[in-house]
Amino acid sequence: MRITIPVAKVLAVLLAEPDxxxxxxxxxxxxxxPSGTLYPVLHRLSGAGWLAADWEAIDPVAAGRPARRYYQLTAVGAAQARRALADLRAAIPDSRPSWGGAEPTGAPAW
Known part of the structure; x- marks a missing residue:
């Protein structure tokens, strides 16, 4: 699995509360x-077996909204995600310039 920044963001969010x-x-x-980035990532993670996806069991008419599809990391996915994010952190050297104790406006948040 190639860990791009969008994939890393999704994995980080899912790992924050794995249950x-x-x-x-x-x-x-x-x-x-955006949805055009998120859903392909979810599809790739599901295809790799890292993510389980299940439809909510509701009556859309009674609920007044469409059923939601819920995603959760599998046990294998959680282990692989932890390893992938650790490898990513290790591969990024801490060579960011010093900004006098504060990040500049518009700096990317990790």
Whole structure:
């Protein structure tokens, strides 16, 4: 699995609460990713066996909204995600310039 920045963001959010079931809009809000980026990532993670996806069992008419598809890391996915993020952190040298104790405006948040 290639760990891109969007994949790393999704994995980090899912690992923050590994027992939580997250749906697409929730993941978009937490990662800051648009749907056109998020859903291909979720599809790749599901295809790799890292993510389980299940539809919510509701009556959309009674609920007044469409059923949500919930995503959760599998046991294998959680282990692989922890390893992948640790490898990513180890591969990025801590050579960021010093900003006098504060990050400049618009600096990327990790």
């Amino acid at each position: 939580a079931h997250r749906y697409g809009l929730d993941l978009m809000r937490l990662t800051g990713l």
